[in-house]
Amino acid sequence: FRRQGFAISRATQSVWCGDVADLAEPLYELMAERVRASHVVTTDDTILPMLAKGKTANARMWVYVGDAAQPYNIFDFTLDRSRNGPLRFLKDYRQVLVADAYGGYNGVVAGNQITRAGCWAHLRRKFVEAEKAAPPMAREAVERVRALYALERQAEKATAEERFHLRQHKTAPLLAELRQRLLIWKEQLLPRHPMAEAIQYALTEWTELNVFCSDGAVPIDNNISEREMKRIVLNRKNSLFVGNPRGGRTAAILASITSTCRRHDINPQRYLTQLLIHLPSLPSSQLHQWLPDQWKQRQPAPPLNS
Secondary structure (H helix, E strand, C coil): CCCCCCCCCHHHHHHHHHHHHHHHHHHHHHHHHHHCCCCEEEEEEEEEEEEECCEEEEEEEEEEECCCCCCCEEEEEECCCCCHHHHHHCCCCCCEEECCCCCHHHHHHHHHCCEEECCHHHHHHHHHHCHHHCHHHHHHHHHHHHHHHHHHHHCCCCCHHHHHHHHHHHHHHHHHHHHHHHHHHHHHCCCCCHHHHHHHHHHHCHHHHCHHHHCCCCCCCCHHHHHHCHHHHHHHHHHCCECCHHHHHHHHHHHHHHHHHHHCCCCHHHHHHHHHHHHHHCCHHHHHHHCHHHHHHCCCCCCCCC
16 A cells, blocks of 8 residues: 555554455355365464453464365464364364364364374474484484475375375385384383483374375375465564454454465455455355356466567
């Protein structure tokens, strides 16, 4: 606005953001419904401070990233980190959830018969953090995890079936060898040793960490959802907090739309301009046409360079 010569107060812009979020909420709910239709959903969460009496409360922002068949990124605001947030969002979900070892997922997974897949990036981080306490073990563990990622890079453009066969023939033996090394190291360390804690994390999560090996559509980690949380961290630095639950909901809806636009290489300003013009008079039966990926397909192809 400043570049274009407009002086608009922050309060007015905040009201506009809330109005846009209210208008776009049906589209947001449709995107969330599509994400829950995914075979694989990756998730992560972070603190989003919210104003409270005399202090800021540690509210949370969650992200749920749909798979290639349901290419939408949905943010969800909650007042705390209890399991009620994912339990509500994933109420009808029955497939694969890629997530860290946060205990709040346990009731959701068991209650919904969801398969939870673990995150190898989280595991690798545990060994890196324990490196000073046991350098040789840490280096070997990280090298073994690096070998798993090398195979994943080979299968980056493969189909899910091709990736499954690669993992069964090449990844599975590496996993078996790593588990044996973890069991040996565990016997050599005291329980409270930092490396012992990293090893125990791996062994406790071993079933979840192996899910990707039996399903070619499941990623090895939830890094894609962690990357999406960077926009929330950046917003947290810029705006410091949300003012109330409605502000958190507004942030979630707008972040979902802009994040999904970025996923499809769409200019969010262009998309939102057209969306806000048409949405007030749009029949609900045509709402799906304004999903970002569907909208992009209707756009004229850019002219060829002369």
